Amino acid sequence: MTTMTSTGFSRVRLGVLSATGAICLTYGVLALAWSEPDPIWPWLPIIFGVASVAIIALSARIAGSRNARIASDELFRAQWRGAVQIGYWAALALYPIFTLLLLNDVADYPTSFAAMGTLTGAAPLLAFLWLSLRQG
């Protein structure tokens, strides 16, 4: 007997993905702001990422295959595809941005590595949140 609806599963999924995106964004912004490659505990983004996968998998199991399939319908797939597309262009844009920062001594290489990595991770996750909220 399932105890989670497809809507409930969708909300859990969106919640954990958004939280992971927010942590990654926070990490990247703080790294740049404080010129520190590890402004907060460096394992935090990956722990959130792994925890998100685990929570989503567990929620799918609780919701049952029918509800999980409904929550992963073509609208979800279209929104996720859109998010990944945005993430791709955001990741590319980070290169010229950080080149300028490095050339002008605003950031050093260790900080840039940390910031670019986490911002690249944040982009598709937060784009998915935006698309989900924007498209109702």
Place this chain on the structure above:
Amino acid sequence: MGVLVNHLKELRKRHGLTQAHLAEAALVSRKTINTIENRVFVPSTVLALRLARVLGVSVHEIFELAEEEG
């Protein structure tokens, strides 16, 4: 070329279904039905056919191409 027009909301109400009921029958989320009705999302052919089957109508009664003005 033509603009996509859909009568999904009208047909759904005529059949006395809520968005949630139609979504459940078509195996999609209520949000998907809502975005189709609001012309935010264009469904795939498969979903269009499934909606037509649930509503007992042809796809052309749900979706049609209206000529663009000008």
